[in-house]
Amino acid sequence: MRVLIAEDDMVSRRILETLLRNWGHEVVTTLDGEQAWQVMRAPDAPALAILDVMMPRVDGLEVCRRVRKLSPATPPHIILLTAKHGARAIVEGMEAGADDYLTKPYDRDELRARVQVGVRIVELQTRLAGRVEELEKALEHVRQLQGILPICSYCKKIRGDQDYWQTVESYVADHSEAEFSHSICPACYETTVKDQLASFRASVQPVV
Amino acid sequence: MPADLLRMEDYLAKSLKRLPRANLAGAATQAIDPAVLASLDEAWEEGEADLVVELIDLYLGDAPQWVEAMRTAAAAKDATVLMRAAHTLKGSSGSLGIRQVAETCRMLELNCGEWAARIEELLQQLDRDFATARAALAAERMRRIA
Numbered sequence: 001m002r003v004l005i006a007e008d009d010m011v012s013r014r015i016l017e018t019l020l021r022n023w024g025h026e027v028v029t030t031l032d033g034e035q036a037w038q039v040m041r042a043p044d045a046p047a048l049a050i051l052d053v054m055m056p057r058v059d060g061l062e063v064c065r066r067v068r069k070l071s072p073a074t075p076p077h078i079i080l081l082t083a084k085h086g087a088r089a090i091v092e093g094m095e096a097g098a099d100d101y102l103t104k105p106y107d108r109d110e111l112r113a114r115v116q117v118g119v120r121i122v123e124l125q126t127r128l129a130g131r132v133e134e135l136e137k138a139l140e141h142v143r144q145l146q147g148i149l150p151i152c153s154y155c156k157k158i159r160g161d162q163d164y165w166q167t168v169e170s171y172v173a174d175h176s177e178a179e180f181s182h183s184i185c186p187a188c189y190e191t192t193v194k195d196q197l198a199s200f201r202a203s204v205q206p207v208v
Numbered sequence: 209m210p211a212d213l214l215r216m217e218d219y220l221a222k223s224l225k226r227l228p229r230a231n232l233a234g235a236a237t238q239a240i241d242p243a244v245l246a247s248l249d250e251a252w253e254e255g256e257a258d259l260v261v262e263l264i265d266l267y268l269g270d271a272p273q274w275v276e277a278m279r280t281a282a283a284a285k286d287a288t289v290l291m292r293a294a295h296t297l298k299g300s301s302g303s304l305g306i307r308q309v310a311e312t313c314r315m316l317e318l319n320c321g322e323w324a325a326r327i328e329e330l331l332q333q334l335d336r337d338f339a340t341a342r343a344a345l346a347a348e349r350m351r352r353i354a
Contacts, residue, residue, distance in 0.1 A: 009299040009303070011270070011300035012303045015248070108250075108251070
C-alpha cells in the first residue's frame with residue numbers, strides 16, 4: 001500500500017522509511033506538514049499517512065484537520081506520531097481527525113500492527129465505497145422506471161424522455177439492466193401465429 | 209579459498225555485525241544504547257548497506273546544526289526556536305539510542321522559557337554530551353565498516 005510519512009527529523013524519517021519498505025509498502029516521504037498536505041490534497045493521495053505531530057510550518061494536527069475537510073469517497077487512515085504522552089495529547093490528535101496514534105519512541109512491532117490495522121480499514125472502506133457506488137447506480141435505474149409512463153393504448157409503445165415513442169422492450173432496456181429474449185406466449189400462438197403458419201405453408205406448397 | 213569457506217566468512221562477518229552489545233567498547237556503551245542499535249540491525253535486510261552506518265552519517269551531518277541553532281536561539285532569547293531545535297535533536301538522538309544527548313535535549317525543551325543560568329548550564333552539558341556521542345558514533349562507524 002502507498003503510505004505517506006511526514007517527519008522533519010531525518011534520522012527518524014530514514015528509520016520509518018526503511019521499516020515500511022521492509023514491510024512491503026510504497027513510501028511517499030515528506031519533510032514537513034506543508035509538503036504532506038500538498039501530497040494528501042491531490043486526487044491520487046496515499047490511503048495511509050503517518051504524521052509526526054511537531055513539525056515546522058504546518059504541524060501534524062493541522063494536516064489532519066485539513067485532510068478531514070476534503071471528505072473523499074475513501075478517507076485516508078491517519079496515524080499520528082507524538083512525543084507527548086497522556087490523555088490530553090491523544091484527545092487533541094483524535095479531535096483533529098487522526099484515526100490512531102503512537103507515542104515516541106514507538107515500539108516497532110506496535111507500529112507494524114497499527115499499520116496493518118490501517119491497511120485493513122482502508123481495504124474495507126474501498127470495498128464499501130465500491131458497493132455504495134454500485135447500489136447508487138442500481139437505485140438510479142429503479143428511479144428511472146418509477147412514476148407514470150405514457151403508453152399507447154393500441155400499439156403499447158411508450159413515450160420516452162425526448163418525446164420519442166419506443167417499444168416497451170427498447171424503453172426498459174434503455175432504463176434498466178434488463179435484457180430481452182424474444183419468444184411467443186401460448187395465447188398469441190393460438191390467436192395469431194397458428195393462422196400465419198397455415199397461410200405460410202399454403203403459400204409455399206406446390207399447387208397440385 | 210573454497211566457495212563454502214567464502215560463504216562461511218561472509219556469514220560470520222554479518223553475524224558479528226549483528227552483535228553490537230558484545231562489541232561496543234567502554235565509552236560507546238555509555239553514549240549509545242546497545243539495545244537500540246541491535247533493534248536497528250534487525251530492521252537491516254541482507255544485501256542492503258548497513259542502516260546504522262547510514263544513520264550515524266545522517267546524525268553527525270545533521271545534529272551540529274541543531275546544537276548551533278539552540279545556541280543562537282538562546283542568545284536571541286527565542287524560546288520557540290530553542291524548543292523546536294531541542295525537540296528535533298531529542299528525536300534523532302533517541303532514534304539512535306544516544307541517551308544522554310536525548311535527555312539533555314529533553315531538559316532544554318522543558319526549560320526553554322527560563323533564560324537564567326539553567327539554559328547556559330544545559331547547553332554546556334549538551335556540548336559535553338554531544339562530544340562524547342560523536343566519539344562513540346565515530347568508533348561504532350569504524351567498527352562496522354572495518
